[in-house]
Amino acid sequence: MTNTATLLDRNRQFASNFAAADLPVLPKLRAVILTCGDSRVDPAHILGLELGDAVVIRNNGGRVTPEVVHEIAALSFLVAKMDGAERGPFELIIIQHSECGAERFADPNLQRALKEQLGVDVAPVAITDHELSLREDVERLRSAPEVPGHIVVSGFIYDVRNGHVREVIAPAALAP
Numbered sequence: 546m547t548n549t550a551t552l553l554d555r556n557r558q559f560a561s562n563f564a565a566a567d568l569p570v571l572p573k574l575r576a577v578i579l580t581c582g583d584s585r586v587d588p589a590h591i592l593g594l595e596l597g598d599a600v601v602i603r604n605n606g607g608r609v610t611p612e613v614v615h616e617i618a619a620l621s622f623l624v625a626k627m628d629g630a631e632r633g634p635f636e637l638i639i640i641q642h643s644e645c646g647a648e649r650f651a652d653p654n655l656q657r658a659l660k661e662q663l664g665v666d667v668a669p670v671a672i673t674d675h676e677l678s679l680r681e682d683v684e685r686l687r688s689a690p691e692v693p694g695h696i697v698v699s700g701f702i703y704d705v706r707n708g709h710v711r712e713v714i715a716p717a718a719l720a721p
């Protein structure tokens with residue numbers, strides 16, 4: 546059996562007791578989680594997310610890239626349209642993690658090889674210091690004119706060895 550077949554099997558099981566047809570489009574927790582695609586760092590598990598709780602964006606390292614900035618801008622625009630005059634809260638929680646593959650992207654030889662062979666620049670997502678990366682990422686959001694200042698952003702590091710998330714950046718509006 547292929548891995549795809551295994552997963553489709555699991556979906557059939559999931560769909561056989563499906564009870565989430567009436568969930569609204571806007572997530573219950575009005576939160577976006579940005580985290581790494583690493584299979585050990587699934588927010589459904591580490592944060593106990595249920596269906597309909599939060600929007601999840603995952604990429605290499607859980608970094609704020611230009612694509613993430615565009616997604617956050619588009620999402621907040623959509624939420625503002627749906628909220629109308631009654632603007633609700635909108636939180637972005639960034640969770641990076643220990644032993645992340647993005648730390649390997651910090652290797653200058655790997656960076657050069659990727660650039661030369663594939664034309665891919667991983668320097669902006671490389672992680673050498675987790676706390677520094679989180680601060681950089683919040684700064685990238687703050688300096689993006691398309692991201693509204695009322696979004697409350699926080700930053701955490703998840704430890705893949707003990708399951709705990711540690712706060713590095715306390716929740717605060719981008720432009721208080």
Ligand SMILES: [Zn+2]
Binds near residue numbers: 644647
């Ligand atoms: Zn990672």
